[in-house]
Amino acid sequence: MGKRKRAAGVTEEEKVEPPPLPPLVRDSNEPPKKKRGKWTNKQRVLVFGSRGLMAQDRHLMEDLRSLMPHSKSEAKKERKDDLRAINEIAEMRNCNKCIYFENKKKKDLYMWISNVPRGPSVKFLMLNVHTMKELKMVGNCLKGSRPFLSFDPNFDEPHWSVMKELFVQAFGTPNNHPKSQPFHDHVFMFSVLDNKIWFRNYEILGMDGKLSEIGPRFVLDPIKVFDSSFGGVTLWENSHFINPNLIRREQKKKAAFKYMNKAQQKEGYKKRTPSEPCKGDPTNEVFETKPPEEAGSEEKKLFIRKKY
Amino acid sequence: MSPESEAESSEYEYSDIDEREAMEDDSDAELQEAFARGELKPGLHVVEEKVVKEYKNDVNGLKQKIEEFQLTVPWVERFDVTNELAAMAPELDAEITEHAQTREKRMKSQFKNFTLENDPIHNDFKREMTFYRQAQAAVMEGFERLQSLNQPTLRPSDYFAQMAKSDEHMQKVRRRLMNKQIGQQISQRVKKIREIKKYGKKVQIEAEQQKHKNKKEMLEKIKKFRKGKADTIDFLEDKGPLRGGGAKTKTQLKKGTKRVTGKRVMKDKKYGFGGKKRNIKRNTAKSHANDSNMPAMKRPGASNKKRGQKPKGNRNKKSKSKSKF
Numbered sequence: 001m002g003k004r005k006r007a008a009g010v011t012e013e014e015k016v017e018p019p020p021l022p023p024l025v026r027d028s029n030e031p032p033k034k035k036r037g038k039w040t041n042k043q044r045v046l047v048f049g050s051r052g053l054m055a056q057d058r059h060l061m062e063d064l065r066s067l068m069p070h071s072k073s074e075a076k077k078e079r080k081d082d083l084r085a086i087n088e089i090a091e092m093r094n095c096n097k098c099i100y101f102e103n104k105k106k107k108d109l110y111m112w113i114s115n116v117p118r119g120p121s122v123k124f125l126m127l128n129v130h131t132m133k134e135l136k137m138v139g140n141c142l143k144g145s146r147p148f149l150s151f152d153p154n155f156d157e158p159h160w161s162v163m164k165e166l167f168v169q170a171f172g173t174p175n176n177h178p179k180s181q182p183f184h185d186h187v188f189m190f191s192v193l194d195n196k197i198w199f200r201n202y203e204i205l206g207m208d209g210k211l212s213e214i215g216p217r218f219v220l221d222p223i224k225v226f227d228s229s230f231g232g233v234t235l236w237e238n239s240h241f242i243n244p245n246l247i248r249r250e251q252k253k254k255a256a257f258k259y260m261n262k263a264q265q266k267e268g269y270k271k272r273t274p275s276e277p278c279k280g281d282p283t284n285e286v287f288e289t290k291p292p293e294e295a296g297s298e299e300k301k302l303f304i305r306k307k308y
Numbered sequence: 309m310s311p312e313s314e315a316e317s318s319e320y321e322y323s324d325i326d327e328r329e330a331m332e333d334d335s336d337a338e339l340q341e342a343f344a345r346g347e348l349k350p351g352l353h354v355v356e357e358k359v360v361k362e363y364k365n366d367v368n369g370l371k372q373k374i375e376e377f378q379l380t381v382p383w384v385e386r387f388d389v390t391n392e393l394a395a396m397a398p399e400l401d402a403e404i405t406e407h408a409q410t411r412e413k414r415m416k417s418q419f420k421n422f423t424l425e426n427d428p429i430h431n432d433f434k435r436e437m438t439f440y441r442q443a444q445a446a447v448m449e450g451f452e453r454l455q456s457l458n459q460p461t462l463r464p465s466d467y468f469a470q471m472a473k474s475d476e477h478m479q480k481v482r483r484r485l486m487n488k489q490i491g492q493q494i495s496q497r498v499k500k501i502r503e504i505k506k507y508g509k510k511v512q513i514e515a516e517q518q519k520h521k522n523k524k525e526m527l528e529k530i531k532k533f534r535k536g537k538a539d540t541i542d543f544l545e546d547k548g549p550l551r552g553g554g555a556k557t558k559t560q561l562k563k564g565t566k567r568v569t570g571k572r573v574m575k576d577k578k579y580g581f582g583g584k585k586r587n588i589k590r591n592t593a594k595s596h597a598n599d600s601n602m603p604a605m606k607r608p609g610a611s612n613k614k615r616g617q618k619p620k621g622n623r624n625k626k627s628k629s630k631s632k633f
Contacts, residue, residue, distance in 0.1 A: 041385040066472055120373045132473065135484045142463060143470045149388040150446030158370035165378055168388045175385045183463035184454070189443040193435070202443045207451060207462055209394065209444040214472065227369065235370050239363040 037176040045170050046090045046116075048074040049101035056129060057109050061101055063132040063216045067186075067201070068171065069144035069179035071099075083112075083230040090116045097170040098229075108244045111220065112230065113166050119228035120235065122163055124220040125244065127196070137215035139203030141186040146173040147201070148184065154192035159225055159236040163197065164190070186214060195240040196221045384457060387450070393438060394445035400437060407433050 047065050049057065053076070065071045072093050077086065079102070090098045100112040109129065114121030130137070149172050155164040171188055173180050189200040197220040202211035225236040292303045379386060411430045415422045424430055454461050471478075532538040 041379070041381055115377050118377065120377070133477070135481050138481055138485070140471050140473045140478055143472045145463070146387060148446050148450040149386075150443050151388060151390045152442055153390060153392060155390065158367050158374070159365070162370050162374055164388075165374055168386055169377075169379055172387050175387075181463075181469060182460050183467065184450070184461060185463045187443045187447050187450075189439055189446070191439055191442055198439060200439050200443065202440070204447050204462060209447045211440060211443055211447070225370065227373065233366075233369070234364045235366045235373065237363040237365070 039176040041174040043070055043169055043174050044095040045071045045097040046093050046095040047071045047099045050079050051076045053103045057103055059131040060129055060216050070173055070177050087229050113170055114229040116229050120162055121226045121229050123223045127219040129218045132215040137213050139212035139214035141203050141214055142181045144179050145181040145183055145185050148187040150187055150189045152191045389446040389449050391445045393441040
């Protein structure tokens, strides 16, 4: 047993690089060692959700937390509390950005991104969520490495550019963040397609630009852009947005009409079909005669001349 | 409700619903008014005011907001890249065309009016490829910029630190990939075997047909010989027996492989080997004529005398009972 344990310990030591230990003694005239860099861009993002999040939503939230070393967590918020209370929570946690998840009816996941003290904030409906835990996502990256943020040229329009700026500040890991890694091995992709924002996270496999997906992946359907944080004047409203409740209602309606149509058709058929076979006009057959060759026994009598 | 009105309503029930609704909706007075206003057009019953929802789009406000909260820091802090798609790599292109082909092949056999443009799965694949290319272009540009700034780029292969996904999870991923691969291999092998079987069947049928053909030919030749058209019947000696040609070769092969021991040889000599097994013990005309094996005719009484003899012991009981028959 002892031998085995020792062997395992050796392999672990081989794997993990020993961190360079600082010298035990430093001369007073020796200049202090230069730090890796200055951490100037102090963005902190509060990532949390409301009560009533489903398991997948919670996993997604945790994925984002693990990918963003500058994120902070917070306990679930009561849903009945005012959204503006989040501003205070964020301030207490020393955060200037907030990503807030909210699930309604255990079906629709909404995401808020907000610049906390002064705004703006955007509300999204989240669609097609896949988490990092899914086995189809093959890639992997360092925990806390800084991602590239890739945007497509459609982000030029004013409302998209507001969202882009929010994404850059919220999702981008600040340079020289103490929890971040010095290398760059993944990329966040934001693309506007079909009036929605598609998010992907890829691992960079080589300098030639080969990628493999890490996850999570989701689609953001923007609903509104507000002037201030979690409320305020509406700056932009999405004309293409359809409330998921409306979609469900329409579907239900369709199904309901399906039954009604069927019932109506059945009734109508009953009404239209006569209960008795159709009786024609007896005078119609007066002129229908048969030629003598085809006449049967009774009919034959017609053609037999009686002898008097 | 009076019975009359009830009857009326039931009549309406299955008539054109639109008409009925229209009749209910607009009274004469309303229609007259509308006509006076000039809102009535032929074929129109009621003019509805269209409520167009106005969606807010405060461009100036948005621009102002951006200026207000934009981060004006060097690129290294922001790390954002805006770019077009990367050039289509040949292998990506090949992958897309392959996907299209397989999709089309599979779906066309099931659905007649299948088009690749309306296939959600293929479109999904193509969309993912565009995202991939966008990310690829961003990576290339980002690395270029980093190199110009003398910053570290990609993680070296010997740099170990905590990863976003645990080792346990990655093991799972690997296992799934392996299983998928194995499954693919198995299905490929099964496909191959199926094809070989199909081919084998074809060969078998061909061989049978050939055999029939040979037989027919030979029979014709024999016919000719009988009629005196042909002189020789050499062809009978050239070829082996018609039936069981293949089978014979098989037995020969088997014989070649089988080892024959001396014991077997002796036994075969003693009890016989090969040949017809059935009807050996049956009487034939020849065996009937040959009476050498028959017991000699006995004088009457000889057997009685023998019968009269008392057996000396129980030993002969069996033989006696046998001789009765």
